[in-house]
Amino acid sequence: xxxxxxxxxxxxxxxxxxxxxxxxxxxxxxxxxxxxxxxxxxxxxxxxxxxxxxxxxxxxxxxxxxxxxxxxxxxxxxxxxxxxxxxxxxxxxxxxxxxxxxxxxxxxxxxxxxxxxxxxxxxxxxxxxxxxxxxxxxxxxxxxxxxxxxxxxxxxxxxxxxxxxxxxxxxxxxxxxxxxxxxxxxxxxxxxxxxxxxxxxxxxxxxxxxxxxxxxxxxxx
Amino acid sequence: xxxxxxxxxxxxxxxxxxxxxxxxxxxxxxxxxxxxxxxxxxxxxxxxxxxxxxxxxxxxxxxxxxxxxxxxxxxxxxxxxxxxxxxxxxxxxxxxxxxxxxxxxxxxxxxxxxxxxxxxxxxxxxxxxxxxxxxxxxxxxxxxxxxxxxxxxxxxx
Amino acid sequence: xxxxxxxxxxxxxxxxxxxxxxxxxxxxxxxxxxxxxxxxxxxxxxxxxxxxxxxxxxxxxxxxxxxxxxxxxxxxxxxxxxxxxxxxxxxxxxxxxxxxxxxxxxxxxxxxxxxxxxxxxxxxxxxxxxxxxxxxxxxxxxxxxxxxxxxxxxxxxxxxxxxxxxxxxxxxxxxxxxxxxxxxxxxxxxxxxxxxxxxxxxxxxxxxxxxxxxxxxxxxxxxxxxxxxxxxxxxxxxxx
Numbered sequence: 153x154x155x156x157x158x159x160x161x162x163x164x165x166x167x168x169x170x171x172x173x174x175x176x177x178x179x180x181x182x183x184x185x186x187x188x189x190x191x192x193x194x195x196x197x198x199x200x201x202x203x204x205x206x207x208x209x210x211x212x213x214x215x216x217x218x219x220x221x222x223x224x225x226x227x228x229x230x231x232x233x234x235x236x237x238x239x240x241x242x243x244x245x246x247x248x249x250x251x252x253x254x255x256x257x258x259x260x261x262x263x264x265x266x267x268x269x270x271x272x273x274x275x276x277x278x279x280x281x282x283x284x285x286x287x288x289x290x291x292x293x294x295x296x297x298x299x300x301x302x303x304x305x306x307x308x309x310x311x312x313x314x315x316x317x318x319x320x321x322x323x324x325x326x327x328x329x330x331x332x333x334x335x336x337x338x339x340x341x342x343x344x345x346x347x348x349x350x351x352x353x354x355x356x357x358x359x360x361x362x363x364x365x366x367x368x369x370x371x372x373x
Numbered sequence: 374x375x376x377x378x379x380x381x382x383x384x385x386x387x388x389x390x391x392x393x394x395x396x397x398x399x400x401x402x403x404x405x406x407x408x409x410x411x412x413x414x415x416x417x418x419x420x421x422x423x424x425x426x427x428x429x430x431x432x433x434x435x436x437x438x439x440x441x442x443x444x445x446x447x448x449x450x451x452x453x454x455x456x457x458x459x460x461x462x463x464x465x466x467x468x469x470x471x472x473x474x475x476x477x478x479x480x481x482x483x484x485x486x487x488x489x490x491x492x493x494x495x496x497x498x499x500x501x502x503x504x505x506x507x508x509x510x511x512x513x514x515x516x517x518x519x520x521x522x523x524x525x526x527x528x529x530x
Numbered sequence: 531x532x533x534x535x536x537x538x539x540x541x542x543x544x545x546x547x548x549x550x551x552x553x554x555x556x557x558x559x560x561x562x563x564x565x566x567x568x569x570x571x572x573x574x575x576x577x578x579x580x581x582x583x584x585x586x587x588x589x590x591x592x593x594x595x596x597x598x599x600x601x602x603x604x605x606x607x608x609x610x611x612x613x614x615x616x617x618x619x620x621x622x623x624x625x626x627x628x629x630x631x632x633x634x635x636x637x638x639x640x641x642x643x644x645x646x647x648x649x650x651x652x653x654x655x656x657x658x659x660x661x662x663x664x665x666x667x668x669x670x671x672x673x674x675x676x677x678x679x680x681x682x683x684x685x686x687x688x689x690x691x692x693x694x695x696x697x698x699x700x701x702x703x704x705x706x707x708x709x710x711x712x713x714x715x716x717x718x719x720x721x722x723x724x725x726x727x728x729x730x731x732x733x734x735x736x737x738x739x740x741x742x743x744x745x746x747x748x749x750x751x752x753x754x755x756x757x758x759x760x761x762x763x764x765x766x767x768x769x770x
Contacts, residue, residue, distance in 0.1 A: 172546040175589060177636070177663055182643055186652040199652025203644060203716060210640065210709065211743070211752030221753040244767075248760040254753060268549035269488075272556065279556065282579030284563060291560040294547030326767025328728075333763035334756065335720045336732040340739020341752035343713060347744065348520075349637055350706040351396030353427065358703040362641075362710020369711070370718040373649075387621035388588065388628025409614070416618045419686040423622035425629060426699050481584050482551040491550055522749040 158191045159232055160306050166224035167257065167302025172295055179224030181205035181250070188231035198231035201246045205230060207338035208251070211345035222257020222305065226250035229309030233316050244331030247338070249316050253309035260301040268294045376445050376471075378453045381462045382478035385410065385455055386420050386430070389478065389518050394453060395428060397519035401450040402429040406438040406465065407457040435461045439468035446471050459499040466506050475506065477515040477529070489529040492517050500530040536564040537600075538675050541593045553586040558596055565600040565679075577603040580612055586620050588627020590670045595619045597678025598685040605682060615683060626689060626698070630670065634701030639663035641708030648719040669693075735759070 162184075170179040178184060182202040189198015209223045230250030234242040271290050272279065278286035322330060350359040377398045382390070385405055394400065403424065410416045411432040421430050429450070433441060438454070442465070445452055456462045459480065466472050479492045486494040493515050495503070507513050507526045514523040540561035547556045559581035566577050580599070587595055595616065602612050643659025677688035717736075721729045739755055 171548060172543060174542050175545075176667065177639075177660065180640065180643075180659070182640070182647065182652075182659060183656050186647075186656045189652070195652055199647060199655070200720075202652065203647060204720065206640065206644060207716065208752045208756050210637065244763065247756075248764060251753060251756045251760055255757060258753070265548055265550060268547050269551050272547075272549050272551050279552075279582045280579055282575040282577065282582070284574075284578055287556055287559045287578060287582055288563070291543075291547040291556050294549070294556075295543060298546060322764060322767035326764075328724075329767045330760070330763035332724065332728055332731050333735060333759045333766075336735025337739050337756050337759040339713070339717045339720070339732065340736035341743065341755060342709070342716075343736060344740045344743035345752065346637075346706070346709040346713060347740070348396065349633060349709065350702075352399040355702045355706040359706035359710040362707035363713055364710075365707075366645075366711040366714035369645075369649075370714050383617075384586070384621040384624065387586075387624035388632070389624075390621075391625040392628045392633045410618075413614075415684075415686060416614075419618055419622045419689070422686060422689040423625045425702070481553070483584070488550060520748050520751065 155192050156232075156310060159188060159228060159310055160303065162188060162191060163225050163228040163306025163309065164299065164302040166228060167222060167305060168298060170222055170224055170257075171220070171261065172298040179222075181209055181223040181227035181230075184224040185227035185231045185250075188228040189235065192232060192235040194231075194235040197234040197237070197242060197246075198227075200243055201230040201234050201250060202227050204243065204247050204335060204338045205250050205254070207342035208254075211341040211348075220258055220261050221254040222261065223250070223254045225257050225302065225305050225309055226252075226254030228306060229253040229313045232310055232313040237317075242327075244327055244329070244334050245316055245320060245322065246313075247334045248330065249309070249312050251334075253305065253312065256308060257301075257305045260305050264294070264297045264301050267297055375448045375450060376442075376452045376454055378476055379456070379462075379472050379474065380453060380476040380478045381456050381459060381480065383457055383480050385457055386423060390453065390455070391424060391428070393518040393520075395425070398453070399451055400428070400453050402431065402452045404431045404433055404438070404441075404445065404452060404454050405457075406433050406435060406454060406461060408434045408461070410457070411437075435464050435468075438465055442469040442471040459495070459502050463502040463506060466509070466511055472511060474512045474514075475503075476523075477503070477513065478517055490515055490524060493529050495530065504530050533564050533567075534597075534675065534679060537561055537596060538593065538672070540564065541589075541596060541671065541675060544592045545589050552582065552584045554589070554592060555585040556582050558582075558585050558592055561592070561596050562600055565596065566603060569603060573603065573606075576609065580609070580616065583613070583616070585616060587623035588631060590631055590667060591623040591627035591674050593671060593675030594623055594678035594685060594688070597675045597680070598682055599678075601679055601682030607683065611683075619685070622686075622689065626694065627670075630694070630697050630701060631667070634697065634705050635663060635666040637705040638701065638708045639666075641705070641710075641712040644712040644716050645708075648715050 166184045185202025186199045189195040205227045230246040233249045234246035350356040485496040513526045516523040544557040639662045643655045646658045647655025681688045
């Protein structure tokens, strides 16, 4: 089978994993991007964009139901963009595609949730009466909506990837610049996320200790 | 002042509180103001068990909270006062002049309520109650987590 | 036992009909179906209606509510008591799950995955991450439903389980350390393609990002910062 079919399939699995099915974390960009990279035969490029998007994803606090960027499908599209391009050249533009698709996925989730809400309101009477068949039907319709969202967002992402690959909007120097800006932004987002995660107490000291240990690892290697 | 947040949230202590606000504001104590919870041993145990070590949880009825508010404001521990419904926060604000800001965190669907924000459902009476607080000079805003933008009162009532 | 397993399988999709009115209420009713089937007809209808009401929890902990409420239904507890019990579980199951998983196991495993990706290979990093994370994930899911079913109305006691309490105490610092460790390692790896001058630019943008997120506009979020950075980068790259 053509690799884009596998990518579409993988993107759908990743999109469903984010909220609806299992949440075994296929939807983490590190996983989604690396596997997508393997599908297109470039695991290093996929892993690299996966790492950059993973840093962005560390900034998300998944306790608020309002914002839910879909970095997983974003990483699939980004890996498809980056595959084959040499190192730093591809990363920046690919991450741009990934961020755009992540945002698209977030908009899609809000749409699915609104449709689900309307569905529940239409079936309010039956749900209040405890009609089992209506519970099953409304629940499975929700699952169907998220499946459609995942397919649609992945398809849009792959089209965007193909377009970016074919008509790269920037020169070689420009591509390096974009990579620098986005790698910097990603590190900043992850550092802010890590600090927020650690709060102000004991954990913050452990965060500092971790950074120090990381610096030691870098210097030693 | 040591009460750093006065919040209305029908889920009371949950993830947005212990992961979001407690971390962001460096909170040491949560006072849970709810007549039903403070009178129910099973529920008190449940909420006590679900908070991180080092975070103190206390329970109070609305009447007790009205009396204690001034003391909490001056106390040494950074505190979140968490109220379970609009009726209680209106009663609390009317009983004491200590509260300057109220955060509406999450009020969910129930009979008679309509959706105002993704996470705020209010009946007309509740909306009127919050507006009245606003007219009395209490700054009422809706905000679920510290990283979200606060929504002004007229945006959801 | 098979009934409990079928219920557990359904808790895997508990969030599939997420909606603003009932959140995962209908999902929790859907998951309860195999477990509630043994109730007499009238009670079964009432139980379904209660189960489909507004409910929210950490998705991995939702099984605890499903199990505890089903047990209470079989014990014939009155309507009002079950409703209050269900409502009272929302906050605690959210706060325990969010701290245990979203602020604990997940960032801890992500940090390990990133570090291994850099030091070994992306595939090794991904495998490490998935195995570590899902060992904890499935342990929590399996325990939650069984503890709920065992505990019924006194399910609160189950939260005192040693594993949960130890996890709550240790995972915060572990996650903080793990993410802290990964940051310089990953930053160095990503910057290694560039000359010193360009690395300095990367660091400046990172500092700007932290400042923006911590002090200037905390509500902006990483994605929006990234999109703005991408727009500037693309524009500059196109003009340059």
